[in-house]
Amino acid sequence: MENNIRDTHLKNQSKEPIIETKGLSVFYNNRLAIRDINIAIEPNKITAIIGPSGCGKSTLLRTFNRMNDLIPGARVEGKILYNGIDINQKALDPVGLRRHIGMVFQKPNPFPKSIYDNVAFGPRINHYTGNMDELVETSLRQAALWDEVKDKLKESGLALSGGQQQRLCIARALATQPDLILMDEPASALDPVATQRIEELMIELKEKYTIIIVTHNMQQAGRASDNTAFMSLDRENIEARIGILVEYGKTEQLFTNPRNKETEDYITGRFG
Amino acid sequence: MQAKKSGQSEHSKLLLSEDSRRREGLIAFIFKAAAVLTILVTIGIIVSLLSETIGFFARPEVSLWKFLTGTRWQPLSSKPSPENFGILPLVGGTLLVAGVAALLAVPVGLGTAIFLSEYATEKLRKIIKPVLEILAGVPSVVYGFFAISFITPIIKTVFEGWLGLKVMYFNALSAGLVVGIMIIPMIASVSEDAMRAVPRSLREGAFALGATRFEVAIKVVTPAALSGIVAAFILAISRAIGETMAVSIAAGSTPNMTLNPLKSVQTLTAFIVQVSFGDAAAGSINSQSIYAVGMTLFVMTFVMNLISDLVLRKFREVYE
Ligand SMILES: Nc1ncnc2c1ncn2[C@@H]1O[C@H](COP(=O)(O)OP(=O)(O)OP(=O)(O)O)[C@@H](O)[C@H]1O
Ligand SMILES: [Mg+2]
Numbered sequence: 001m002e003n004n005i006r007d008t009h010l011k012n013q014s015k016e017p018i019i020e021t022k023g024l025s026v027f028y029n030n031r032l033a034i035r036d037i038n039i040a041i042e043p044n045k046i047t048a049i050i051g052p053s054g055c056g057k058s059t060l061l062r063t064f065n066r067m068n069d070l071i072p073g074a075r076v077e078g079k080i081l082y083n084g085i086d087i088n089q090k091a092l093d094p095v096g097l098r099r100h101i102g103m104v105f106q107k108p109n110p111f112p113k114s115i116y117d118n119v120a121f122g123p124r125i126n127h128y129t130g131n132m133d134e135l136v137e138t139s140l141r142q143a144a145l146w147d148e149v150k151d152k153l154k155e156s157g158l159a160l161s162g163g164q165q166q167r168l169c170i171a172r173a174l175a176t177q178p179d180l181i182l183m184d185e186p187a188s189a190l191d192p193v194a195t196q197r198i199e200e201l202m203i204e205l206k207e208k209y210t211i212i213i214v215t216h217n218m219q220q221a222g223r224a225s226d227n228t229a230f231m232s233l234d235r236e237n238i239e240a241r242i243g244i245l246v247e248y249g250k251t252e253q254l255f256t257n258p259r260n261k262e263t264e265d266y267i268t269g270r271f272g
Numbered sequence: 273m274q275a276k277k278s279g280q281s282e283h284s285k286l287l288l289s290e291d292s293r294r295r296e297g298l299i300a301f302i303f304k305a306a307a308v309l310t311i312l313v314t315i316g317i318i319v320s321l322l323s324e325t326i327g328f329f330a331r332p333e334v335s336l337w338k339f340l341t342g343t344r345w346q347p348l349s350s351k352p353s354p355e356n357f358g359i360l361p362l363v364g365g366t367l368l369v370a371g372v373a374a375l376l377a378v379p380v381g382l383g384t385a386i387f388l389s390e391y392a393t394e395k396l397r398k399i400i401k402p403v404l405e406i407l408a409g410v411p412s413v414v415y416g417f418f419a420i421s422f423i424t425p426i427i428k429t430v431f432e433g434w435l436g437l438k439v440m441y442f443n444a445l446s447a448g449l450v451v452g453i454m455i456i457p458m459i460a461s462v463s464e465d466a467m468r469a470v471p472r473s474l475r476e477g478a479f480a481l482g483a484t485r486f487e488v489a490i491k492v493v494t495p496a497a498l499s500g501i502v503a504a505f506i507l508a509i510s511r512a513i514g515e516t517m518a519v520s521i522a523a524g525s526t527p528n529m530t531l532n533p534l535k536s537v538q539t540l541t542a543f544i545v546q547v548s549f550g551d552a553a554a555g556s557i558n559s560q561s562i563y564a565v566g567m568t569l570f571v572m573t574f575v576m577n578l579i580s581d582l583v584l585r586k587f588r589e590v591y592e
Binding site for chain 2 (some may be wrong): 072097111
């Protein structure tokens, strides 16, 4: 399975979607949370997922690296093609998959280990055989954190500020050399300056990586992303609280000229 | 008018009545008295332990140096002399039993904790956890009889029958194993509490990097919970050192200076029991000797706690 994933890496160049879902639905304890999501994610682009709280943005994001496997009672239906391979099948090893797809969480969650060990964690469990010091340095540089921590790599990752911790988590994700990075509201716990650093960082990173980011911050989505997906609760059956994909397209187009009235209401802030 | 009235009564509620103030004072007094009583009892125990211990060492038949370094413990011999009051066989017996117990209980207890916290479903955990707590509550006499009626025969069969080694009926191995079984629930339960206190977000972070369940348990959860786990070990090993009934029954009462777990040994606690159940007169050298032995036990447990403090300070991974 892992080999197959590697073989299809080349497809990236031909602009095939890196992720494509077909009829994707997720249930929690037999309660439908998101329904029939069809979305194709372009490689080397930043895709923003926006929408009101509880509409299933995190749920959708977590299907891409099979994190929902860890939630007892969660069930995922439909196809999720990652470089053309359906990753929503029993035979697929989620552990191997997660080594290709990095994730950054809402609240910075560095391990209670040294800065160095945080970054080296992924490569070590991957039995990385190259030069670890170099990999740690490169990852920290890519995450724009190197200059701030290069003299204290042995100190605890928890001794850093919130914004630095989040960049450490990004460096940690980069160190496993993924091709897709999932970010679930990575800047929501940060001040505006730290938020801006993360945004600049994402734009730098998209040359080499594909990024999907969930955000509540409209300016952020507008500034930083290439494509935007707007999710919301299904209006036809509002009590059931089922998340659906309402509109998806180029960020510029979606923000200036949304096709859907609900999208327009949401991005202009007229949404409850 | 209405509003004003209720405002007034609200205000008057803020002033405590004479009655309720007196009641508060009484309650505070009762709690204070309980605290003082506890402290007094503790001081009383230490003082009596100390005075009897000093009385023991003041005797001409014993010397502190010989007590600490001597390798023969025969206090009941007809003619007491310093050569017969060497504590090392009892300390050795205690450490041998506790060591065997730790060798069994630390890996099994930690494994159980990891299983319960990282692998078991919520349903299974809800069944196993109470069972552990019941096991921890079984009286230790029961464990003692379990040792001689069940564990000792197995040891005899394996070591004597199959391997041809000489096994005494009362032996340190049987006592150590049964004490190990006794402290497994404590290690498992306390370690598991520490592991479950590790935030979920740390596990998710590791899973997202492609860690397996095992790697998450060993490389993230265990180090993050280390202070609690070490505390569980220390607590359990202190209990193994202080355990009395089961070891008196299974290990026998022959003070032996040995590292061979197949031999009979006497532990510090077993000696205290032996003398207490005998007819040593108050103030006699025998009755005073148990205070010296008790003091040794006290110091050992105290040192264990100091060591655990040092270990914790060195290896702790603080996660908040
Ligand atoms: N572990 C879970 N167990 C049961 N239900 C869940 C679980 N996680 C999410 N849900 C439900 O699924 C729905 C979607 O939740 P999700 O967290 O994906 O929303 P979200 O769009 O990310 O919201 P927010 O913007 O507040 O983060 C919600 O109704 C939520 O209650
Ligand atoms: Mg969310």
